[in-house]
Amino acid sequence: MIARVSLEIALRKEFDYLIPAALAGQVDVGSRVQVPFGPRKMLGVVTAVAEESGRVNLKPILKVIGAQTLVTPKVLQLARWIADYYCCAPETALKSVLPEAVRKEDAGWRERLFVRVLPVIGEMSKLPKRQQDVWNFISERREMPLAELVALAKTTAATVRKLEDCGRVKITAEVSERDPYSRETILPSQPLVLNPSQVAALGKITAAMDAPPPTADASAPSSTFLLYGVTGSGKTEIYLQAIAHALEQGKGAIVLVPEIALTPQTVERFKARFSSGKLQTLVAVLHSHLSAGERHDEWHKIRQGRARIVIGARSAIFAPVEPLGLIIVDEEHEHTYKQEEAPRYQARDVAIMRGRMENAVVVLGSATPSLESYANCKKGKYTLLELPERVDDQKMPVVRIVDMRQAARGDKGPPIFSPQLKEAITQRLERKEQTILFLNRRGYSTSLQCPKCGYVAECPNCSLALTYHRAEQKLSCHICGHSEKVPSVCPNEKCRNPAIRFAGTGTQKVEAILGKLFPQARIQRMDADVMKRKEDYRRALGDFRTGKTDILIGTQMIAKGLHFPRVTLVGIIYADMALHQPDFRAAERTFQLITQVSGRAGRGDIEGEVFVQTFTPFHPAIQCSRHHDFVGFYEQEIEFREQLKYPPFSRVALLTLKGRNEEKVVFSAEHLKRELEKKLVATGPDRRSAGTAGGVANLLPAADMFADAAAPEVRPDQKMKNLFRDLVIAGPTPSPLLRAENYYRYQIMLRTRAMSALSRELAKIVQSLALPEDVTLAVDIDPASLS
Numbered sequence: 027m028i029a030r031v032s033l034e035i036a037l038r039k040e041f042d043y044l045i046p047a048a049l050a051g052q053v054d055v056g057s058r059v060q061v062p063f064g065p066r067k068m069l070g071v072v073t074a075v076a077e078e079s080g081r082v083n084l085k086p087i088l089k090v091i092g093a094q095t096l097v098t099p100k101v102l103q104l105a106r107w108i109a110d111y112y113c114c115a116p117e118t119a120l121k122s123v124l125p126e127a128v129r130k131e132d133a134g135w136r137e138r139l140f141v142r143v144l145p146v147i148g149e150m151s152k153l154p155k156r157q158q159d160v161w162n163f164i165s166e167r168r169e170m171p172l173a174e175l176v177a178l179a180k181t182t183a184a185t186v187r188k189l190e191d192c193g194r195v196k197i198t199a200e201v202s203e204r205d206p207y208s209r210e211t212i213l214p215s216q217p218l219v220l221n222p223s224q225v226a227a228l229g230k231i232t233a234a235m236d237a238p239p240p241t242a243d244a245s246a247p248s249s250t251f252l253l254y255g256v257t258g259s260g261k262t263e264i265y266l267q268a269i270a271h272a273l274e275q276g277k278g279a280i281v282l283v284p285e286i287a288l289t290p291q292t293v294e295r296f297k298a299r300f301s302s303g304k305l306q307t308l309v310a311v312l313h314s315h316l317s318a319g320e321r322h323d324e325w326h327k328i329r330q331g332r333a334r335i336v337i338g339a340r341s342a343i344f345a346p347v348e349p350l351g352l353i354i355v356d357e358e359h360e361h362t363y364k365q366e367e368a369p370r371y372q373a374r375d376v377a378i379m380r381g382r383m384e385n386a387v388v389v390l391g392s393a394t395p396s397l398e399s400y401a402n403c404k405k406g407k408y409t410l411l412e413l414p415e416r417v418d419d420q421k422m423p424v425v426r427i428v429d430m431r432q433a434a435r436g437d438k439g440p441p442i443f444s445p446q447l448k449e450a451i452t453q454r455l456e457r458k459e460q461t462i463l464f465l466n467r468r469g470y471s472t473s474l475q476c477p478k479c480g481y482v483a484e485c486p487n488c489s490l491a492l493t494y495h496r497a498e499q500k501l502s503c504h505i506c507g508h509s510e511k512v513p514s515v516c517p518n519e520k521c522r523n524p525a526i527r528f529a530g531t532g533t534q535k536v537e538a539i540l541g542k543l544f545p546q547a548r549i550q551r552m553d554a555d556v557m558k559r560k561e562d563y564r565r566a567l568g569d570f571r572t573g574k575t576d577i578l579i580g581t582q583m584i585a586k587g588l589h590f591p592r593v594t595l596v597g598i599i600y601a602d603m604a605l606h607q608p609d610f611r612a613a614e615r616t617f618q619l620i621t622q623v624s625g626r627a628g629r630g631d632i633e634g635e636v637f638v639q640t641f642t643p644f645h646p647a648i649q650c651s652r653h654h655d656f657v658g659f660y661e662q663e664i665e666f667r668e669q670l671k672y673p674p675f676s677r678v679a680l681l682t683l684k685g686r687n688e689e690k691v692v693f694s695a696e697h698l699k700r701e702l703e704k705k706l707v708a709t710g711p712d713r714r715s716a717g718t719a720g721g722v723a724n725l726l727p728a729a730d731m732f733a734d735a736a737a738p739e740v741r742p743d744q745k746m747k748n749l750f751r752d753l754v755i756a757g758p759t760p761s762p763l764l765r766a767e768n769y770y771r772y773q774i775m776l777r778t779r780a781m782s783a784l785s786r787e788l789a790k791i792v793q794s795l796a797l798p799e800d801v802t803l804a805v806d807i808d809p810a811s812l813s
């Protein structure tokens with residue numbers, strides 16, 4: 027027998043190996059194996075097993091890793107789709123479906139020594155005092171880990187060994203599972219009574235779960251749902267009850283949440299519901315803050331079928347849950363579902379594909395759905411479920427827009443706190459209620475400028491201004507981590523002005539000013555600078571919950587997943603920040619962020635109030651968030667997307683070229699552009715007329731502008747030409763962040779409806795493309811951002 031193996035190097039090629047007699051019966055599709063490759067030994071995954079190979083002189087597999095096949099056939103199929111659609115090497119896709127701790131051989135189960143009391147035979151001999159003390163201790167408890175016994179009985183391992191020698195106890199090594207949540211006390215919870223809209227939504231989901239698997243014809247009802255519920259409308263309770271339904275059917279569930287929302291609070295809700303009762307099961311948790319060992323154990327609990335529910339960030343979509351009944355993607359609009367390095371998959375879309383492959387129902391949940399998902403409901407591809415009200419008669423918070431242009435009148439520029447927000451904070455402090463202040467920028471000041479010569483301190487490696495961190499007295503780059511001392515005079519040789527100035531506001535400055543305005547307030551800042559360890563985060567939230575903190579200031583770290591009943595005020599310090607990003611999703615992001623952050627207010631009995639400080643108060647993203655009007659926002663925004671043929675009216679592929687030599691990068695980008703046109707763009711009389719996207723120079727459908735440049739003698743075949751009729755090729759243009767970590771970046775953007783077909787063509791073009799050695803190309807299908 028032979029096995030076909032995909033190795034862990036991106037060769038886009040599989041290799042055949044002999045299955046030696048000694049390993050017969052152990053090698054199957056999905057097995058992790060070690061094989062010889064040239065002079066080296068390498069790890070890989072078996073993708074097929076066959077009687078014979080077309081090749082001769084095959085080398086044998088050296089070793090099988092793990093007692094079970096690690097990649098299930100269904101996950102293997104999913105990995106192949108990812109390689110195909112996201113235009114990456116199959117090896118890269120396959121590698122990403124297993125956590126590193128599982129893939130590598132070295133992480134394994136942890137063994138611990140356990141002490142167990144043996145049955146007494148005959149009369150017990152008398153023990154010396156120290157052994158007798160230990161015996162008294164262990165004989166009551168019957169068994170416990172050796173380390174624990176030594177600590178609790180204040181003894182030594184040697185003394186316990188003596189008890190073993192005289193036949194009283196036995197010490198054995200046993201697998202001890204690491205439980206990342208062992209320190210939490212979790213009280214079981216019962217299903218809550220649902221309100222009518224929750225009942226209706228849950229009913230549709232469970233009906234789809236009960237329906238027979240769809241037949242080949244396309245008339246089958248959709249099994250993807252978009253659960254659009256305002257913040258606090260009880261989406262999680264629907265998830266919990268739908269999961270219970272899956273368990274009743276003998277199936278498991280995967281719950282994806284953004285990494286940032288994976289707080290102990292969220293995990294606890296799922297564990298609490300399924301920790302007891304007839305549906306009891308382990309809930310495995312997968313995210314980046316686990317140790318390698320914890321990740322190994324959590325993953326294997328799933329593979330062994332002991333944990334039937336998985337809750338995790340992006341990569342949990344590959345969890346080997348079998349059979350799978352339900353996939354939930356909470357906060358489906360979150361761009362963190364997109365992986366930023368290869369394979370550049372979008373976990374929400376992978377979830378929908380996996381659901382289709384395994385006949386699992388998929389529920390996408392959000393208070394601010396992505397335009398793509400909402401448009402899919404309108405097209406009938408997904409079923410829309412709505413929860414228009416908060417549970418328990420909680421009211422939506424009142425949102426007040428504060429025009430900072432008015433607050434700025436005077437010579438000193440705008441203050442950080444408008445008089446309205448200041449007044450509101452004062453009230454909350456008097457009433458002993460809590461406040462959350464949001465600013466998505468850490469540091470003290472966001473730039474250092476010289477008012478005399480215009481000098482701005484920039485990172486030497488990136489095209490980005492340095493941020494001032496006052497506590498450390500340093501300027502630092504938030505892209506590459508470069509940091510330097512704060513100059514005392516303007517570094518410009520000709521200027522040397524001692525009066526250089528800091529400009530812009532970060533969370534550190536908000537904290538400092540707030541401390542001056544309200545010296546009696548207890549303030550906690552939460553951002554990446556102060557929350558360095560898991561413990562910091564837990565403690566800060568604990569203090570806020572127990573009322574030891576009055577005001578929480580934070581970056582997006584506090585934007586979601588937090589439910590504190592005493593928070594009645596939310597202040598968004600600078601709401602326009604995301605609006606000024608050079609990205610077609612800038613308005614959507616802004617609307618989502620304001621709505622999500624606002625949703626932290628009024629989660630208890632007292633109505634919440636939100637102050638949105640802005641310099642563009644009439645922008646639709648801001649006006650619509652005032653009335654929690656997602657549909658209104660959608661209708662305005664969708665028009666702009668349609669005009670410019672942006673998603674959801676097309677899909678985007680972003681090709682980014684990167685290198686240290688700017689000229690070479692530009693040259694390579696232009697070369698690539700010509701190749702794309704040669705292979706994909708139809709020439710001749712029937713090509714489509716110029717696009718309608720006038721005015722936005724960088725975003726023009728450049729395929730039309732470059733019509734003459736396309737070599738006329740190479741004509742794509744008729745079929746492909748028709749397939750890519752709507753193709754728009756824009757660029758090359760400098761990336762919004764032109765230089766990062768000393769690399770220059772240029773990009774080409776392609777837009778088409780036929781993305782699966784385009785991906786396949788791109789894979790061929792990219793592979794045959796000759797680029798200079800020091801220029802690399804990244805292909806990003808459905809990018810989350812254009813930077």
Ligand SMILES: [Zn+2]
Binds near residue numbers: 477480
């Ligand atoms: Zn200067």
Ligand SMILES: [Zn+2]
Binds near residue numbers: 486488503506
């Ligand atoms: Zn930098």
